[in-house]
Amino acid sequence: MKPQSVHILGAGIIGLATAAVLIDRGFDVTVIDREGPGEGTSRGNAAAIAWTDVAPLASPGIWKKAPGWLLDPLGPLTVRPSYAFNILPWMLRFMQAATPSAMKRSTQAIAALNGLALPAWERIWERMAWSNHVRHEGCLDVFDKPSQLAEARGGWQSQRNHGMDVRELSGDELREMEPDLSSDVVGGAYLPGWLHVDDPYELCRDLAAYVMARGGSIMKGEAVSVARTETGAIVRLEEGHIIKTEALVIACGAWSKWLAAEFGDDIPLDTERGYNITVPVPGVSFRRFIMLPGYGFVMSPIARGLRIGGAVEFGGLKAAPNWQRVDALVARAKRIAPNLNADHGERWMGFRPSIPDSLPVISRASGGSNVFYAFGHAHHGLTQAAATAEILASLIAGEEPPVDIAPYRANRF
Known part of the structure; x- marks a missing residue:
């Protein structure tokens, strides 16, 4: 009943x-x-309705990057030494999920759920009369290394294969859209269908x-x-x-x-500890959500300022935050936005509930x-x-x- x-x-x-x-x-x-x-x-969510993002974290290509990341305690992906034994079963399942066939299944399932995501939100926002708090500015994938830009093209094509609009742009075209981007930016892509909210x-x-x-x-x-x-x-x-x-x-x-x-x-559920900083007066101005896939973090313009966050730390639910990870995020963000000033930001750490597939x-x-x-x-x-x-x-x-x-x-x- x-x-x-x-x-x-x-x-x-x-x-x-x-x-x-x-x-x-x-x-x-x-x-x-x-x-x-x-x-x-x-x-502390980054505020994106990232329905165009259909790639699972587990993929065959991640194993090329993971060793370098893991050797950097402040890098995009790290495991606290005290938590290494605890996360081992999760990591073994993650390896299984990173095979080409498993990745294909995960991608299809993410795409199916994300295909429902935006219409479902729009129905709620209409009933709440909340649509004026949603920003339809799109997203930029931004790279300052030609090798990473070349690697990204396969992911963009996968998104196009699922019906998403992805437009590759040069560094100059990106700076035309967002003038505060560094002259070191060599290229990227514009995803016009992406949107984000004023404040999650x-x-x-x-x-x-x-x-x-x-x-x-x-x-x-x-x-x-x-x-x-x-x-x-x-x-x-x-x-x-x-x-x-x-x-x-x-x-x-x-x-x-x-x-x-x-x-x-x-359930093989663990937590990806995510860090960010929200800067009320950042010294730079972005209209669009900025993705930095090469560095594993984002810059999100929200109502309270600029939120810089991301990366993955496996350390469980009890360990104290490592605020040096925020300092590392800011340092990397300044490579992309040289005029960024994050001296007076609010730091935050949260627990993403993560499953290997x-x-x-x-x-x-x-x-x-x-x-x-x-x-x-x-x-x-x-x-x-x-x-x-x-x-x-x-x-x-x-x-x-x-x-x-x-x-x-x-x-x-």
Whole structure:
């Protein structure tokens, strides 16, 4: 029987988008989070709706770059020595996902989900009257090394093969579009379909307000145990409060692994620790989202200034931030934007929930109960949130989802 009440664990962008779609479909919705709407990883998101990005992190070519990255403790990809043993099982699965056949499957599945991403967001934004907070300026892929520019062309062609508009440009053409780019920039590409939001944190807060205005609830609390019941699920919170629900959605990002294990699902979920700095007065002005694939980070113009962030650090959920990684991001950004001044920026570190094949888990939990998963979106959380919400709403309502969810099932591992 179709449930009437749904509780969502996690008030990040995935959980809140899901709540907004469910409440518009008539469900009684409660979102539970230990911190509050958008206070976790979603707060420092780079703000892109990167629906044109269909390449998984695991690819045959990454092994040419990975050794050099791993030898640099401040590089685009690093593993903290104290976490090397913990991440080994994840890395072995990552190697399996990097074969040509596995990469092809992952690319197709990312493209299917991303194909739903923008229309799904536009439906939510229209209902929220939020479209004026979305910037349709496109994205620039920017390179200062000819060898990296040449390597990028294969990825651009893959995007074109999936129907995306990618226009290769010279260094001069890029500087014509963004005059603050360095004279060292040799070329890149323009992706006009890319867009980004004013501020992902404000989007989270506005989604929460939207849900509450329609009768939904947002409550603080930390789940310490979860279990199935004959009529749905039960959640015990840290302070002892017990919640019974007809349907439960687990959308806790990097903290979802142990909750899924309670329902018999062993998910190879780990966290990519991402760093950024948001500079209110950066000394440079960009209209478009700037991707620096050769350096593994981005520059995103948002309402609060310029956000510079990215890179991947595997170090778990407990280690203290290594703020030298932010200093390294700024130093590399100055190679591309020489007039950048990041002296008074706000530093931040968050936990991207990452699965080796670059695909999230969007499915019912094992055992056929009214427990559903929505986590593991890594770099595509903001991009895929609304699409994930529409898929989950269909599953919870007992309807056929808008895309084939086989690639995202929890039991695929």
